[in-house]
Amino acid sequence: MPRRRRPRRDREGRQSARGWLLRGLGTNLLTPKVGLFYVSFLPQFIPANVNVIAFSTLLAAIHAGLTLPWFVLLISATRPFAGALGRPAVTRTLDGITGTVLIGFGLRLALLPHAR
Structure with a gap:
């Protein structure tokens, strides 16, 4: 069984920016929703x-070019x-x-009169 490598950490014990990038990229590439988005939306x-x-x-x-600046802004702001x-x-x-x-959204949706 292959051994999993630990993410690289800086001197304070925090994960490096490269580690976070690789972790996010791996998560994104292995998520079926991302593939379904490209297969269903882009054609x-x-x-x-x-x-x-x-x-x-x-x-x-x-x-990707539009998403990257958004995530940089979101991370910087939070x-x-x-x-x-x-x-x-x-x-x-x-x-x-x-x-x-x-x-509240669910109740509002459930209580809307349905068109017949």
């Missing part, structure tokens, strides 16, 4: 008379809150708020 934007593989690769590159978000009380509160909102 509608491929013109009839083009190389399908090349154009699909171009669309995937555009998607990094100052990382300490607070790691506390159990804050996590419980946020879970309660999001759970309440989702239940």
Whole structure:
């Protein structure tokens, strides 16, 4: 059985940026939802008379190019809150708020009059 390598860590014991990047890339590539997205969503934007593989690769590159700055912005904006978000009380509160909102959406959807 192959031995799993531990992620590289810096002097303070935190995982390196490269380690996080590889971890995220591996998770993304092994998630079936990502493959299903590309197989179901992107074909509608491929013109009839083009190389399908090349154009699909171009669309995937555009998607990655748009997603990367968004994640950099999201990580940069939330990094100052990382300490607070790691506390159990804050996590419980946020879970309660999001759970309440989702239940509210579900109730609203369930109580809508159905078109016949």
